[in-house]
Amino acid sequence: MAGCEIDRLPEELLAAVISLTSPPDACRAAAVSRTFRPAADSDAVWSRFLSRDLPQFAEGELPGTPPSKKALFRRLSDQPALLPCKLVSMQLDRATGAKCYTLSARSLYIAWRDTPQYWEWIDLGIDEVKRFSEAAKLHGVWWLDIRGKINRMMLSENLTYAAYMVFKLADDGFNLLHSPFQDVSVSVAGSDSTQQVCLQSYMEVGDDGVPQKHILTSHIPADHRPEVPLTDDIVLPRERADGWMEVELGEFYNEEGFDDEMSVSLMETRTWKYGLIVWGIEIRVKK
Incomplete structure (x- = not known):
């Protein structure tokens, strides 16, 4: 009744x-x-x-x-x-109610991003991505430098967050197999946390439930392609449900009472590369 x-x-x-x-x-x-x-x-x-x-x-x-x-x-x-x-979108984590943010590619510092010979702004269409309809596509640079930042007061307190770069690799590949790893860092309150990622690889869970590591197909001939040692300390991207890839750039604890900035970066300056498509950086609660 x-x-x-x-x-x-x-x-x-x-x-x-x-x-x-x-x-x-x-x-x-x-x-x-x-x-x-x-x-x-x-x-x-x-x-x-x-x-x-x-x-x-x-x-x-x-x-x-x-x-x-x-x-x-x-x-x-x-x-x-x-x-x-x-430039920025905000959403609530449904399980915790925590505030999470996505920084669009336009809101990021990307070295040489406004130089057409190096970077191009591409239209994704309104159906592919609901939050932002454009992304930055890399034509070719030596100095790959991508950074984002957010004030910690905008985030929920006393929770662990992680930052993820959302990206794709163009059909012509990402020419970094001769220098395969990118340096990433998260800086909070004067403290830096650093690690390495490998954008041209990915991890998936196999049919047996065991995580498997893969190197994406490259245009470099197999007999000239160096072997990439994907050790446990190298962070690999994962494919998202929306078809994009994401790679964790680092995590941090958002302690109560701080109003300084959290900054995150990805850098690689050792070789020429192209074919990277950057959509943005998500800052969300670490699960």
């Missing part, structure tokens, strides 16, 4: 009640009750969770700069909030 009474309640009333709880509670409500699901997934609920401390950006500002203008947002349960500058 109680279930029948709940079924008669207006969705607006259920949404108002759920919005007084927390993101994890809203997720539980959507999972346990078909009646609660529309209200728990509604714009009204998720915008209420975020609106209490929504970071604000003036048009053209980048993460890490002081807030100055009210941001616009839309559904946050499974879609990011688009900011007016369209």
